[in-house]
Amino acid sequence: VPQLGLQLPPRLTQQPWHLLYSTGRDGFSLRTLYRSGARPDSPALLLIRDTEAQAFGAFSASAIRSSSGFYGTGETFLFSFCPTLKVFRWTGRNDFFVKGDVNLLMIGGGSGRFGLWLDGDLHHGGSQPCETFDNETLSHREEFSIQDLEMWGLA
Secondary structure, eight states, X not given: OHHHHTTSOGGGTTSOEEEXXXXXXXXXXXXXXHHTOOOTTSOEXXXXXXXXXXXXXXXXXXXXXXXXXXXXXXXXXXXXXXXXXXXXXXXXSOOOOEEEOSSEEEEEEETTEEEEEEETTSSEEEOOOOTTTTOOOSSSSSEEEEEEEEEEEEO
């Protein structure tokens, strides 16, 4: 989180963050992650470690929630620590920021590819280059198994 602080929108850099959801504490469930979300206008930071010890995730200026369509703003970004921090910001090509239902959470998209996706039981996910962020694959593989996942929100 400290390394990511410099990448956040300036209005958020001095704000205290707190843990809203953790698979270690709350179990593996996308429904529980949605229920753990903060106020709708509160930003969220998703941190993921896969079973190959790769760390990556996403920042959303809006709370992570279930939705019928994509939502979010151009402040949304993806990031990876492989091996140092790389940040993938909005390209302006589309506005496929965040969309989720009980079976799938998607961040970034275009041409049938998602920058980051997580399944409903939060055991599996994937990452592909996408038009929204022009990102690299965040993990070593396009599909990965999740070891730990945390969602942080503003206090």
